[in-house]
Amino acid sequence: MSFRSVFVAVVIGFALILSAFLINRARPRVETSQPTADFVRASGKCAECHARLQYSVVHEYEMSAHARKGVNCLDCHQPAPGQQKKDHHGFVIATHLTAGNCRACHETIYQEFLRSRHAAPAWAAIYGEQGLTPEQVAFSEQYQPGGTRRPPHPFVKAEGASAMISGCEQCHSIGKPNDDGTIGTCTDCHSRHTSSVELARLPSTCGQCHMGPDHSQMEIYNESKHGVMFAAQRNILNLQAPPDTLTTRDMFVPTCATCHMSGIDGLKVTHDPSDRLSWFLASAISTKRPNYYRAQAAMKQVCEQCHTAATVDRVYEQAEQVILTTNARVQHAQDIVNKLHADGSLQGPPFSNPIDFLYFDMWHYDGRTAKHAAFMGGADFVQWHGNYPMLQKTVELEHMAAQLRGQHGGE
Ligand code: HEC
Ligand code: HEC
Ligand code: HEC
Ligand code: HEC
Ligand code: HEC
Ligand code: HEC
Ligand code: HEC
Ligand code: HEC
Numbered sequence: 001m002s003f004r005s006v007f008v009a010v011v012i013g014f015a016l017i018l019s020a021f022l023i024n025r026a027r028p029r030v031e032t033s034q035p036t037a038d039f040v041r042a043s044g045k046c047a048e049c050h051a052r053l054q055y056s057v058v059h060e061y062e063m064s065a066h067a068r069k070g071v072n073c074l075d076c077h078q079p080a081p082g083q084q085k086k087d088h089h090g091f092v093i094a095t096h097l098t099a100g101n102c103r104a105c106h107e108t109i110y111q112e113f114l115r116s117r118h119a120a121p122a123w124a125a126i127y128g129e130q131g132l133t134p135e136q137v138a139f140s141e142q143y144q145p146g147g148t149r150r151p152p153h154p155f156v157k158a159e160g161a162s163a164m165i166s167g168c169e170q171c172h173s174i175g176k177p178n179d180d181g182t183i184g185t186c187t188d189c190h191s192r193h194t195s196s197v198e199l200a201r202l203p204s205t206c207g208q209c210h211m212g213p214d215h216s217q218m219e220i221y222n223e224s225k226h227g228v229m230f231a232a233q234r235n236i237l238n239l240q241a242p243p244d245t246l247t248t249r250d251m252f253v254p255t256c257a258t259c260h261m262s263g264i265d266g267l268k269v270t271h272d273p274s275d276r277l278s279w280f281l282a283s284a285i286s287t288k289r290p291n292y293y294r295a296q297a298a299m300k301q302v303c304e305q306c307h308t309a310a311t312v313d314r315v316y317e318q319a320e321q322v323i324l325t326t327n328a329r330v331q332h333a334q335d336i337v338n339k340l341h342a343d344g345s346l347q348g349p350p351f352s353n354p355i356d357f358l359y360f361d362m363w364h365y366d367g368r369t370a371k372h373a374a375f376m377g378g379a380d381f382v383q384w385h386g387n388y389p390m391l392q393k394t395v396e397l398e399h400m401a402a403q404l405r406g407q408h409g410g411e
Contacts, residue, residue: 043072043073045089045090045091046072046074046091047061047073049089050073057192057193060191060192060193060194061073061193063194064193064194064195065195065196066195074091074093075105076097076101077091077093077097077101078093078094079093080094080098080100080103080104080180080182081100081180081181082179082180082181082182083095083096083098083100083101083179084096096178098178098180098182098184098185099113099184099185099186100178100180100181100182102186103182106186109271110182112270113184113186113271113272114139114184115143115144115272116143116144116272116273116274116275117144117147117175117273117274118175118184118272118273119140119175119183119184120136120139120140120144120175120177121140121144121147122171122173122174122175123172123173123175123177123183124140124147124150124175125172126152126155126156126164126168126169126172127152127153127156128150128151128152128153131176131177132148132177133177133181136148136183137149144274145290154349155168158350158351171208171209173185174188188208188209189205197239197240197243200257200261201239201255201262202239203218203221203227203230203255203256206218206256206257207221207256210256213365213385214364214365215282215368215372216369216372216378216385217256217372217376219378219381220373220376220377220378220381221255221256221376221377221378223377223379223380223381224376224378226254226255229253230253230254233252233253237250237251237252237253238250238251243262244263244269246263246264246265246269247264247265248264248265248305248306251264258302259302259303260275260276264302264305267301267302267305274295275295275298276295276296276298276299276302277289277295277299278291278292278293278295278296278299279292279320279323279371281323281368281371281372281375282368284330284334284363284364284367285327285331286323286326286327286371300312300313300316303315315375315377316375318374319374319375322370322371322374322382323374326367326370326371326386326390329362329367329390329394330362330367330390332394333359333362333363333393333394334359334363336359336397336398337355337359340355340401340404340405343405343408345401345404345405345407346404354400355397355400355401358393358397359393359397361389361393362389362397365389366385366389367386367390369381369385369386370385370386370387370390371386373385373386
């Protein structure tokens with residue numbers, strides 16, 4: 001072998017090593033710091049194209065706990081059992097991802113979520129049992145009696161499909177039955193690629209759905225002392241603290257998640273936000289939940305990480321008084337409407353007379369708002385968006401009822 005060919009071989013060899021190094025250096029950080037062959041194969045390939053196509057997707061993923069722990073694109077995007085497959089640039093990916101793509105690694109959390117009202121009952125609130133299997137209905141009924149075994153909501157017929165799909169479903173699909181047999185989605189709270197606990201702990205994340213006159217939790221929180229303190233001190237809270245070691249040193253002001261889900265100071269984290277609720281506040285007439293005592297004790301234990309028992313008991317006693325007076329007001333209104341039906345003064349299907357709307361708004365907007373606000377520190381909502389409109393509507397209902405009876409021939 002001549003010196004010339006040895007020299008050329010060395011130069012080519014060196015050039016190859018150098019270019020490999022340069023190419024490697026240009027690749028995303030996660031890819032190079034995660035040396036497993038599978039990881040490089042899957043994430044490297046996906047990220048290579050998608051960083052050019054949708055930079056935000058790859059960037060959010062790179063910042064996530066998943067990237068740090070070596071969970072790659074394909075780990076989520078590969079078809080889970082029962083999912084439709086699709087060939088995609090040399091890979092096989094699922095056409096649509098669901099909670100089924102998370103449960104492989106987070107099964108316990110999925111099971112907790114499945115028992116909650118965020119699962120099947122949220123869907124059934126619109127469509128009843130439609131789309132759910134008998135097994136799914138039976139399973140959910142064990143934990144949330146009456147939540148799933150019920151007819152579709154009257155608005156499905158009254159307002160039609162486009163209103164359901166772009167309206168109700170956008171919030172209630174948190175518990176949508178998926179084609180693969182799983183229920184719901186985890187990404188409403190964690191997003192697709194940040195997979196973040198910080199995001200899930202922000203009030204605005206829950207407030208995507210928990211807002212508006214029929215469930216004003218977001219507005220109530222914003223006006224409460226808790227919401228005000230959160231806005232002021234948000235930057236010094238440790239919103240990223242790991243859930244299993246979260247303390248009031250990290251979160252000294254509560255958000256929705258703190259009270260309804262987190263396990264501060266060693267309490268149990270839960271993906272079932274009904275776990276600490278003692279009343280059915282969303283009902284027209286509120287009743288105690290079957291697990292009233294246990295659930296109330298669990299919530300009070302959360303409050304007592306930051307307050308004395310005396311403060312907490314006072315809030316509960318006052319709020320339970322609001323439930324009792326609201327129940328009485330709604331009952332009075334309900335009796336008026338029922339009597340009109342009974343004596344024939346009011347006829348036709350649900351929501352076909354103005355008085356139906358007046359009664360509905362009274363319990364569904366004002367009554368609920370008063371009750372929710374009493375527990376969550378929203379004085380203005382107890383009064384001006386709660387009791388005051390209830391009083392006004394009671395007067396209107398009584399007048400309307402008298403008129404209807406007059407038109408119908410009087411008593
Ligand atoms: C050679 C480039 C390339 C590679 C490699 C690649 N993708 Fe894509 N991907 C695309 C393009 C282009 C689109 C948009 C149109 C399409 O579906 O081809 C896309 C679309 C997608 C979509 C949306 C699909 C849909 O139907 O809306 C997902 C999800 C996706 N890619 C995930 C991945 C994952 C995960 C990997 C790695 C396992 C990957 N991609 C690898 C180029 C690529
Ligand atoms: C934690 C699981 C997870 C990981 C990891 C993950 N994805 Fe996704 N990705 C999702 C989910 C969930 C969706 C929503 C899919 C759907 O609605 O069917 C999605 C959607 C997408 C889409 C479609 C976006 C759109 O809005 O149309 C692309 C493209 C995509 N992912 C690419 C990637 C790439 C590339 C990687 C790796 C760099 C990656 N994903 C890693 C869960 C993940
Ligand atoms: C291949 C397994 C795997 C899959 C699939 C997976 N995860 Fe994860 N996930 C992990 C691991 C590992 C961690 C890190 C746990 C730790 O740090 O102790 C994690 C952490 C998380 C965290 C906590 C992040 C943090 O900042 O502490 C969230 C939230 C999360 N995953 C949500 C999801 C969601 C939503 C999906 C589906 C779209 C999903 N995961 C799919 C393995 C997975
Ligand atoms: C902005 C998001 C959003 C939209 C849009 C929405 N809902 Fe809701 N809905 C919620 C939330 C959040 C609750 C929980 C309220 C609570 O517990 O205080 C709820 C509660 C309910 C309940 C009472 C709980 C139950 O299981 O019986 C019913 C019924 C209901 N919604 C039906 C509907 C119907 C039907 C539509 C469309 C006509 C609709 N919702 C539109 C977010 C929404
Ligand atoms: C995508 C919409 C959506 C998001 C985001 C969401 N929820 Fe809900 N939530 C609902 C719906 C819909 C219901 C009503 C379920 C039912 O009873 O039919 C509900 C019900 C609830 C309930 C009442 C459960 C019961 O037993 O009555 C609580 C408490 C709750 N959510 C807390 C939260 C918290 C805390 C967050 C944020 C960490 C959150 N939700 C995020 C849609 C959402
Ligand atoms: C209603 C909003 C909501 C939904 C839906 C939701 N999560 Fe979470 N998740 C949270 C909150 C809030 C936390 C943080 C609790 C805390 O403050 O410690 C969390 C924490 C987590 C963690 C970290 C837990 C730990 O102990 O380290 C994982 C993993 C996770 N969620 C996965 C999932 C999966 C998988 C699903 C779907 C089956 C899901 N989440 C659905 C709100 C949600
Ligand atoms: C300081 C603790 C605390 C905070 C913060 C908080 N809540 Fe609540 N929440 C409660 C209590 C207490 C109740 C009533 C519990 C009961 O029924 O025993 C309640 C009731 C509810 C209900 C009513 C469920 C039903 O029966 O209809 C929903 C939904 C809800 N909260 C969601 C939220 C959302 C969303 C946020 C944030 C925007 C939030 N909460 C903030 C403590 C809190
Ligand atoms: C993580 C800590 C934390 C948790 C949990 C918490 N709070 Fe608070 N709360 C605060 C802070 C901080 C303030 C503002 C105190 C001030 O004005 O200095 C506050 C203020 C209040 C106030 C107004 C001040 C007062 O004493 O009258 C009430 C009422 C209240 N909280 C009730 C509750 C109830 C009820 C719960 C449980 C459902 C609860 N809090 C859970 C931290 C918390």
